[in-house]
Amino acid sequence: MADILPTLLGFPPDEKKLTHKQYDTQANAYVKELSKISNSSWTKTVDKKGLLELLDPTANSIAYLVTLNKQIEASQKSQDRLEHLFQLAQVFLTTCDPVQIRYVGEEWRILFDFVCKGIESTQSADCSAVIGGLLQLDPTAGTFTSNHLRVLRLCIRARVPSQALPILDNDIYAYPSKAIKNLPEDYLSEAHELSNAYITEKSGFSTKLLPEHVLEYYLLGAHVYIGMRNFTRARLFLETVILSPSPAKACSTLQVEAYKKWVLVGLLAEGKGFPLPKTSDAAVMKSIRSLSKPYEALADDFDKRDYKKFIAEADAGEVVWADDGNQRLVKEVADALMRYRVTDLQKTYAALPVTRVAHLIELSANDTMQLLQNMIQAGYLKASISSGGSDSVLRFHSTDASSTSLAAKDLEAQTERIQSLVTFIRDADRRLQLTKEYVDHQKRMKKSGGPDGEIADAMDLTWDPPANLDDGDEDIMGA
Amino acid sequence: MAPKNGIAADLPPPTFDLDTWANNYEPGPLLQLRLAHVASRCPSLARHALTLALADAKKGKDVQIYNRLCDLAGNLGFKDLGTQDTEWASRKDEENRRELSRLESELRGYKNNLIRESIRMGQEELARHHLLTGGPIPDPANPQSLSSAGYNAAYQAFGKMRDFCTTPAHINSMTLRLIYTAILQAVTAQQTGNSSFSTHYNSITVHSNRLRGTGVKEEEQSKLTPMAHVVAGIAHMGLGDYRVAASAFLQTPFDYHNSGGIYNTDFERSVASANDVAIYGGLCALATMSREDLIENVLGGPFRAFLEQEPHMRKAIVLYTTAKYQACIDTLRRYYSDWSLDVFLGAGSTSTGSHVDRLFARIRERSITAYFSSFSEVSLTSLASTFPPASTAPDAMEDEVLNMIENGTLDARLDVVNGILVAPQKDTRRTTHQDASKAASEVERTLLLRLHRVNMTLAGLEIPKAKGQWEGMRLGNGY
Structure with missing residues (x-):
């Protein structure tokens, strides 16, 4: 077969300003073209350089990804080679072009899987590649995929669960869903606000959940x-x-x-x-x-x-x-x-002798002292112990911990979080309105039924039925 | 009728004259019970009270109460009074029996004739007979007979009138008699240490509600309403609901005084005089209402007319509202004996003390709280000098204050070391901030949880019913 490099470099196109529609058609055609290339040509070298060295992972992400996968498949027997590819794959996951890989979800998942397995088998405690990869694809990590669970398990197995926090800290706002019939689909390459627009059931990013x-x-x-x-x-x-x-x-x-x-x-x-x-x-x-x-x-x-x-x-x-x-x-x-x-105790007392504390919590005086000191040190208790004369005294401090400005900042952050939540909810609401059940329900709600029960009517024409009814009445009268 | 433990049985002589006091109430079983209460609580008046009671009992035909009064006299060591006039007793007993069978056969006759009004009157005659004779004596062998013995028989007989009442006036007259019987039942139960008094008080509250808005003539209703309020107040007080009792007494129109009664019933003469109402209402209000409420609704409201009957009660309330707490408590103390000898106020259980004790304790607590509200710090010694504690134990004041803090009456903290009571510092701005942030995070959490639910359902990820599929899903916990 002929040299495949020019084909591989054929995407992304050079022209800067493509409409999303053009980009979309080209990307799809390109993916189709890649699938026609025979398996053997992927491992060939050009000018003593491997394809992977000639392709730029950030620019030619689709080609790079497919090549990586093909080469991994081809070199199952060579441990050294696999080792090398594993390194490249890790780099690729965190640096690839997030828009391009939306067209090759299946391939991406295969590579992701390969890296996960690699980390597992090397007993490595470093899961940053997979976490970075996941966030590269979907910076909000808000559409749940099988990869989320995979990564989390990996981090826990590696005994560094805190690594998973960048993923966990994001709220899941959607699950991959089926494409909805009769609805013009957005182009994958568009800048979507929510990642569930391109992570869907058929995108291949997730296995069946x-x-x-x-x-x-x-x-x-x-x-x-x-x-x-x-x-x-x-x-x-x-x-x-x-x-x-x-x-x-x-x-x-x-x-x-x-x-x-x-x-x-x-x-x-x-x-x-x-x-x-x-x-x-x-x-x-x-x-x-x-x-x-x-x-x-x-x-x-x-x-x-x-x-x-x-x-x-x-x-x-x-x-x-x-x-x-x-x-x-x-x-x-x-x-x-x-x-x-x-x-x-501080609800009732402002200050009291330690012996009395000991009596109230039924511990020995020494243990109590120890406990109080530990609690004060650990910040559980805002109090001080002063040893005056025969008995030490525990004095509770008034509880003014956070300054007002800090509280105000907290509130602002909270407001922001809730506002972003509202976006999620609006989206969920939209999806809910597109379900068959909702439409059926709407239909039932307006018994007379709209003109022909289309989705748009079901949603928007809540005030039409009365008018229709009037018409019906008039007809009867006229007849 | 033996004096009960835990309630003082050696009260000093009251300020009133027993003869005059007894003249306030119409002769009858309730007066005898009142006098018995006085006899068992106040040694110096016991002899006089019993003499009056026995003389009154002998004028009636209730052999049971006569016997009980004789027993009480014997227990208190008045041998001469304690000897029963057996001849009188057996003669009355015989008369009562004859009368009862006559009334019963008459009633049967009426029932055969099916004349409703006659049946109603026959039933009423029978019930009144039971009431005046104390009802049938319970059969000790048969515990079931207790429920239809004594005043219970009268209560049931009055209740049977309902089916034959034809006008609202009939119903009202029956309700009034039911209430009076229930009061007798409750007082008897309390004096014999029977805990069933709360059932009777509950039925009084139910019946008293029926007296309001009955559809009779205005002038009749205007006599019924005050009585309904008074008995409801007494019942709530007997149950320990002092707040409700206070509001019932405060609603009582002053028409109550000298109304002359209706349907041959005048609660002012038999149950509670206007003076009694003033005291009951005043004490309950002092124990439960704020200073503003006292000024506005008690001193400034229609209840003032009652208070004019008992100037010292009015004085006590005025003292309380002008923050002279100790003077107020002292004034009240002076009448402790008088009030404890009242059959309703002086009643109470062994564990909690009489109602007077409980009301006094409440008033004291509220005085301390109100007194403290104007300070940020008060030393225990100064508190103890303002409000001398009841007991002389060295830490009596401390215990009392701690108790009040723990049950939430007093919002303060105690510095045991320096013996100072410290008021909590309130930073409204900060608490508002905290509340806001708490509410916001609550909203955020709830939204996320609901979103999750919607999403799971939308994506078809509902937890299925099928069993056995969780095997192998259990993961090790912890790491």
Whole structure:
């Protein structure tokens, strides 16, 4: 076969100003052309240089990607060669042109898979290539794909879960969906605000998703956040798992696990159980809770600040916690209970002798002193201990932690987050309106039915039916 | 009718004269119960009270109450009063029996004739007989008979009139009698240490509601309404709902005084005089209302007419509203004995003390809270000198204050070391900021959770019912 290099370099076109339509047609034609090239020509060299050296990964991303994949396929037997390709693939994932690869999702995923496997097999703790790759494709990381879960698992296996934070910190706002019929599709190359426009079911970026993938992603993510002591985020992730929809009122083991953790995290973070989310399904919650009785018992003791009973229950349930892998969390909750008993004191007292604290929390004076010092150092308690005469005195400070300007900044950030959320919701709303169910519902709502029940009518002509009815009446009168 | 533990049985003599006091109430079972209450609580008046009570009982035909009064006299060590006039008792008993069978056969006759008005009157005669004779004696062998013995028989008989009432006036007359019977039931239950009094008080509140807006003539209604408010107040007070009781008393129109009653019933003569209403209402209002409310609704409202009957009560309220708390408490203390001898105010359970004790404690707590509200710091010693604690224990004041902080009555913190009560510093700006940011993050979380739900459903990722597919999905927790 002839030299394929000119073909490969044929895209992207030189002309600078292409319309999206032109770009789109050219890209598709180009991909089709590439698929015609025979397997053997991919490994050939030109002027003693491999194709990969001649192509620029940032400019000729499609060609580079396909070449990489073909060469990897061809050199399964040569370990050295694979090693080299693995390095190139890592660089490519983080530097490729995000617009071009939208046309070759399948290829991209194969390469992504190759890199993941490579990291796994080398026992490397560095997952930055795959994380960078994921963000290169979709800077918001907001359309859930099988790759999200893959990366998260990889980071946890590498024992550096914090690496996954750039992904986890983004809120998932969509799942790859089917293209909607009768709707003119946008061009892939356009600058989309949300990534679910180009990450769809047929784009090939994700394998088929199952509910358990989503649940697992959130549960693992919650693990990471619990480890990072980011309880707000952990709570969100756990509640996401618990509140996943189930019209059949089924409850998943993952949900039960999430609920158990959710109970413990509530105690740790707020000193009392979180209130049950309003949208929770009563039937599902009932089955989840019936499977988590020991945890509810713990929470009950915690709420009553009953340290002795809590410890007794924690000891009695040792096997349960160990089975669920929550042993350390339970232990931490026990420590937290002790802390909350001390911090509760500052609601009643402004200052009191340490011996009295010891009496109130039923510890020896020395242990109490130790505990108080630890708590003050760790910042759990805003207080000071002064040793005056025979007895040291614990004096609580007034609680003015954050300055107003800081709070204002927090609020601004919060407002921004909510505003971006509104964009997500508007998009979800749009998709919801395009579903068959919604259209059916709309049709039912206006019994008389519009002119011919098109989607546009279903959405916009809510005020037409009365007019139509009037017409009908007149007709009858006239007839 | 033995004196109960936990409630003072050795009250000093009251300020009133027993004869005059007894003349305020019409003779009958309730007066006898009142006198019995005085006898069991105040040794110096016991003999006099019992003499009056026995004389009144002998004028009636209730052998049971006569026997109980004799027993009480015997228990208190008045041998001469305690000897029963057995001849009188057996004669009355015989008369009562004959009367009862006569009334019953008459009623049967009426029922055969099917004349509603006759049946109603026959039923009323029978009920009144039960009321005046104390009803049938319960059969000790049959615990079931308790529910239809004593005043319960009268209550049930009055209740049976309902089916034969033809006008609203009939209904009202029946309701009034039911209320009076329920009051007797409640007082008897309290004096015998029976906890069923709350059921009777509850039925009083129900019946008193029926007396409002009954559709009778204006002038009749204007007599019914005040009575309804008074008995509702007494019932709520008996149940310990002092706030509701206060509002019921405060609503009572002054027409209550000297209204002369209606349907042969005048609660002012039998249940509570206008003076009593002034005291009940005044105490309940002091214990539950804010200073502004006291000035506006109690001193400035229609209730003032009642307060004019009891100038010291009015004085106490004025003192409280002008922040002279100690003078107010002192004034109230002076009448402690008088009020404790009242059959309604002096009643109470062993654990919580009488209503007077509880109301006094509340007023004291509120005085302390109100006093403290104008300071940022108060030393315990100065607090103790303003409000001398009831007990002489060295840390009585501290305990009292801690109790109040813990049950949320007092918003303050205690510096045990220096013995200072510190008011919390309020930074409104900061709390507002915190509230705002809390609300915002709550909104954000809820939005994300709902978005997740919608997305999962849209993408067909609902948790399915099928079982067995979670196997192998469980991952190790923790890392």
